[in-house]
Amino acid sequence: MRTVPDHIARPQYVIDGEVAPAPPRAPRHDAETIERMRKAGRLARQVLDAALGAVKPGLSTDELDAIGHAKCIELGVYPSPLQYMGFPRSICTSVNEVICHGIPGRRMIMDGDIINIDVTIFVDGVHGDCSETVYVGTPDAESKRLVEATFEAMWAGIESVRPGRPINVIGRAISKIAKRE
DSSP states (O other): OOOOOTTSOOOHHHHHSOOOOOOSSOOOOOHHHHHHHHHHHHHHHHHHHHHHHHOOTTOBHHHHHHHHHHHHHHHTOEETTTTGGGOOSSSEEEETTOOSOOOOOSOBOOTTOEEEEEEEEEETTEEEEEEEEEESSSOOHHHHHHHHHHHHHHHHHHHHOOTTOOTHHHHHHHHHHHHOO
């Protein structure tokens, strides 16, 4: 288990081992909390960029975790996955058929793989979360189509979100891309 210096604030679940239940409704946040959330998102992206920048054939997913962890420490943020319900690493790495929240380990990434790196950080009492899927070296045509279509679908979903709009609009926007071919 990687260590985090004592001066970096930890989420409550690291301190007491208890995961708070989700509220029945999403809370409304004030402007100050929203700004802290934006900062957390920007810092999470910096961690993600550091890990993504290292992706190459022959690197282990644990080495990517070490890079992500080091960037968290450099930025003074806590890597949220670490110790969350026993999770042993600082980022999630999902290679090829692993859907999400893959645990970094000795697996070497190889030319033609696709990898999703998922980063969540804790700073100023809030979490920031982001992920991205990239090719390792040269992808086959099917992998390339998958990565490009899911990226496009993500943006279609994001662009369809508006206050007061039903959530099924997001599904319809994404579905149009999924059905194309």
